Amino acid sequence: MKKYDIIIVGTGVGGCFTALHLPEDKNILMVTKSILEESDSFLAQGGICVLRDENDFDSFFEDTMKAGHYKNKKESVETMINNSREIINELIDFGVDFERENGELLYTREGAHAKPRILYHKDITGQEITEKLLVQIKLRKNIEILENTTMIDIITKENSCCGVVLKNQDGIFAVYAKNIVLATGGIGGVYKNSTNFPHLTGDSLAICKKHNVKLKDVSYVQIHPTSLYSKRPGRRFLVSESVRGEGALLYDKNFERFTEELIPRDKLTQKILAQMEKDGTDFVWLDMREIKKHGIDIEKRFPNIIKRCREEGYEPTKECIPVVPAQHYFMGGVEVDSNSQTSMENLYAVGETSCNGVHGANRLASNSLLESLVFGKIAAFHIISKNEENDVEEQNIDLEKYSDLDKIFAEYKEIIFKEIEDDKIQKGAEE
Structure with a gap:
């Protein structure tokens, strides 16, 4: 024993x-x-x-x-x-x-x-x-x-x-x-x-x-409002709440804001899911370019997130990225x-x-x-x-x-x- x-x-x-x-x-x-x-x-x-x-x-x-x-x-x-x-x-x-x-x-x-x-x-x-x-x-x-x-x-x-x-x-x-x-x-x-x-x-x-x-x-069970949308199977990549905390904005299919980005996670998840249903889409857009307007170097502040976005074929310093809610925390x-x-x-x-x-x-x-x-x-x-x-x-x-x-x-x-x-x-x- x-x-x-x-x-x-x-x-x-x-x-x-x-x-x-x-x-x-x-x-x-x-x-x-x-x-x-x-x-x-x-x-x-x-x-x-x-x-x-x-x-x-x-x-x-x-x-x-x-x-x-x-x-x-x-x-x-x-x-x-x-x-x-x-x-x-x-x-x-x-x-x-x-x-x-x-x-x-x-x-x-x-x-x-x-x-x-x-x-x-x-x-x-x-x-x-x-x-x-x-x-x-x-x-x-x-x-x-x-x-x-x-x-x-x-x-x-x-x-x-x-x-x-x-x-x-x-x-x-x-x-x-x-x-x-x-x-x-x-x-x-x-x-x-x-x-x-x-x-x-x-x-x-x-x-x-x-x-x-x-x-x-x-x-x-908490659903995180922003994971990186992907058609690949497996774990979803989290796009940290800090991104929105530093100034990133959320857009609908027409690239217009539809919510306040820093409301509690469950409330924001509801807003995103409702917008996806309204737009008939599988995701909404997250604009990290807005962070630069606050004097923050996004590549230095969020190197891991930028790297993963690029691996998925997106350039967040120049374009919006697609995000979707995913199960996150218990x-x-x-x-x-x-x-x-x-x-x-x-x-x-x-x-x-x-x-x-x-x-x-x-x-x-x-x-x-x-x-x-x-x-x-x-x-x-x-x-x-x-x-x-x-x-x-x-x-x-x-x-x-x-x-x-x-x-x-x-x-x-x-x-x-x-x-x-x-x-x-x-x-x-x-x-």
Whole structure:
């Protein structure tokens, strides 16, 4: 039997930050379904929110609550905001290179923000943060990493989690730990059009449902208003909200504006879909050329987006680009308390997998990285505080029942969609 002190399933910013705040005398296993560079944390373009100063608290709080349709858990929002500056300082200590001018941090603005409060690194902020955290992870001798390894199930005893069932090239096997942290990302892989990596299929939700672990707000699925339109199959490329924050405009088929570009994401998505239906088109136009009128070099500010547009055959410095809404973020998830602990003992969830109530019914732009980091750190501190002495015992697991993976994950997908539909019906009845 292979045993660890903590097993973390997922290597995005939530999983990494949890691991980095655990003592180095703890034996930690980190598992990722793909390779380290294929978490949705890597894909985050726009930036990460931070409390500018004490005078910004009320505005930051209100922007988050309003974007979430006031369905947010106030205590969680307060926790996130109050911890934001400390988190940013830690990231800088880890080597994260946020944009600066004359040594001072630069802030940008995105949709539904009353003022600029978003730190960024070019247009690949998530990649910059995740890469720097992974550097630190690899330096820790107490952390073992398994790539291309899929979690099939959790192992439980009564209402306590004590391990996970995994599958990789070596076969199907069980590993045990005193504490398990689920940081497996979102559910984009179950959608036809999504900005997420296709292997992120919400497995944790279905597994938790199977073991009677509470889920929350699973019908709160965010559609990003602007992904780059393409006829190619596969993941949709996100055109960051920062593009509109810096001055880009949206046009209909006649190249006329039809909406305010910085309204909340769900509202803007509705406007775009309505315009597409009115025009009989599969997309609307985004004009990045307008950014230059604000004195910004768009090739320097958004190099990755410009590069991808050119790969698709568009020259955004000279012409408009086609954009369309796509599934982007999951505000619901495995329900957790203020310590990131689920309804099952010794089982935690952080990041997009979890639902601590921060985002409400609609996430405010650039709150995702911050939320994952804040509550990942909180999970680590709670695990440390328990000072557990009891060892985990091997359970009698029939690994043969996991041999038909296609059937298992088809069932998991059905569970997820059924939960989303049931939650929609319940919320409709409540309203």
